[in-house]
Amino acid sequence: MEVLSDLPAFRDLLVSYAKDEWRRRHEDRERVPKGFDKSLAFDLIDIAPGSAIPKLEWNRHRNSGQVNLPGFADEIEEIVESAYSDVVALIGGHSGRVSALNSEKVRALNHFGAGLRDDEKIELLDRVNGQVVSLDAHRRKQLITGARETYQTRLEGIGKLIGTQIKSEEEASVTVRTSEHGDITIPVDPIQVKEEFDGNLEQDVQFVLLVELDSQDCFRRVADVLDIAVVDSEISAALSACRKRLEELRSLEAGWHNGVGKQVTDDALHAAEAFLTKRTSFCAAYRLYPTEGxxxxxxxxxxxxxxxxxxxxxxxxxxxxxxxxxDGELGPKEFNFVGEVFLTAFDDRISASG
Structure with a gap:
C-alpha cells in the first residue's frame, strides 16, 4: 500500500515527457491541446509475483484520444511510447534527447520514489532493448539535485518532544529533537496538540515525514506529515534504557575483554540504533552486548x-x-543493513514463533 503513491507520480512524469514530445511534433503550437492530460490515464490491472510489481495499462478506450483529442488517437499512442522511452533514458542516464528537468518533472520526481529505503529500488523495463533500469534513493537524489538545490524524501524515526505551539484554530506545530537533523518543527492539527502532545514534553515521539533536504542532506523543511504519535511511556522508557546501554558500549576502549576485543564501531552503533527505533515494541526484552569484532x-x-x-x-x-x-534452530541469515528486507524477515520470523 505504501508504494501506491508512486504510481500517480510516475504517470505525472510520463505526461510531462509526453507534452515535450507533442511540442516537438507540433512546433507551430504553443500549448498542448485541451484534454491532453485526460487522454493519458492508466489502470492498475494486476500485481505480478515478485517484490511489488504493479502492472499498469493505458486505457485506450475509456480515456482514448478519440474522446479527449479527436483526430489524434493514433499519434497519441506513439507519443506515449516515446515519452516512456524518455523516462527510461532519464533514469538510466542514457544520452540522447531527454529534456532538462523543468519544475513539472522535478515535482513528479519529488513524489516518485520518495519512500525508497536504502535497500529498495524501482525498476523499469526498456521496451526497445529489453534491459532494466533502476531508480534507487541515490539516483533519485542525483536527478533532482542536478536540477535544483533540494529534494524530498521520506524520514522515519523517533525523537524527543521539546515544544508545542498553537497559532490559531487551524494552525499548530510540535518541535521534535532528532539525532539526525536536530530540532524539527512539524505541523500538526491543533486538536492533536491538545489531546496528545500537551503535557508530554520530553516524551519520545515516533514520526513518518516527507522532508526536504539539500544536496548535502541538510534539513530544510517538512513537506508533508504521514504519521506522528507519542510513544507509549513503557516502550519509551525501555527504548531510553537501550539507548543508554548503547552509549555504554560506545565508551568501551579496545581491549575491553581481558586485553582483546575491538572498540565498537560507529557503523555497528548506527545500525543498532536504527533497529531499536524501528522495532521499539521489543525494547523491554532486548539485552545488548559488545562483540569482540x-x-x-x-x-x-x-x-x-x-x-x-x-x-x-x-x-x-x-x-x-x-x-x-x-531442538528447533534458526540458522543465521545475513543482510547488508537494517533496511526493509531485513525488517520484513524479522517480522515474519517473530510472527511465526508466536
Whole structure:
C-alpha cells in the first residue's frame, strides 16, 4: 500500500515527457491541446509475483484520444511510447534527447520514489532493448539535485518532544529533537496538540515525514506529515534504557575483554540504533552486548525462542535463534543493513514463533 503513491507520480512524469514530445511534433503550437492530460490515464490491472510489481495499462478506450483529442488517437499512442522511452533514458542516464528537468518533472520526481529505503529500488523495463533500469534513493537524489538545490524524501524515526505551539484554530506545530537533523518543527492539527502532545514534553515521539533536504542532506523543511504519535511511556522508557546501554558500549576502549576485543564501531552503533527505533515494541526484552569484532549483539526471548540479532563492525546484520524447549534452530541469515528486507524477515520470523 505504501508504494501506491508512486504510481500517480510516475504517470505525472510520463505526461510531462509526453507534452515535450507533442511540442516537438507540433512546433507551430504553443500549448498542448485541451484534454491532453485526460487522454493519458492508466489502470492498475494486476500485481505480478515478485517484490511489488504493479502492472499498469493505458486505457485506450475509456480515456482514448478519440474522446479527449479527436483526430489524434493514433499519434497519441506513439507519443506515449516515446515519452516512456524518455523516462527510461532519464533514469538510466542514457544520452540522447531527454529534456532538462523543468519544475513539472522535478515535482513528479519529488513524489516518485520518495519512500525508497536504502535497500529498495524501482525498476523499469526498456521496451526497445529489453534491459532494466533502476531508480534507487541515490539516483533519485542525483536527478533532482542536478536540477535544483533540494529534494524530498521520506524520514522515519523517533525523537524527543521539546515544544508545542498553537497559532490559531487551524494552525499548530510540535518541535521534535532528532539525532539526525536536530530540532524539527512539524505541523500538526491543533486538536492533536491538545489531546496528545500537551503535557508530554520530553516524551519520545515516533514520526513518518516527507522532508526536504539539500544536496548535502541538510534539513530544510517538512513537506508533508504521514504519521506522528507519542510513544507509549513503557516502550519509551525501555527504548531510553537501550539507548543508554548503547552509549555504554560506545565508551568501551579496545581491549575491553581481558586485553582483546575491538572498540565498537560507529557503523555497528548506527545500525543498532536504527533497529531499536524501528522495532521499539521489543525494547523491554532486548539485552545488548559488545562483540569482540567491534559489533553489537542483541539477545531477546519471544514465544519459545531465544533470538540473536548481531550487527557487524561494518553495519551488516544477522539474525539467528534456537528453540528454548525443543531442538528447533534458526540458522543465521545475513543482510547488508537494517533496511526493509531485513525488517520484513524479522517480522515474519517473530510472527511465526508466536
Amino acid at each position: 567491534g559489533g553489537i549483539l542483541i539477545d531477546f526471548e519471544h514465544g519459545n525462542w531465544d533470538y540473536s540479532v548481531e550487527f557487524s563492525a561494518t553495519g551488516s546484520v544477522e539474525m539467528y535463534g534456537v528453540e528454548i524447549e525443543g
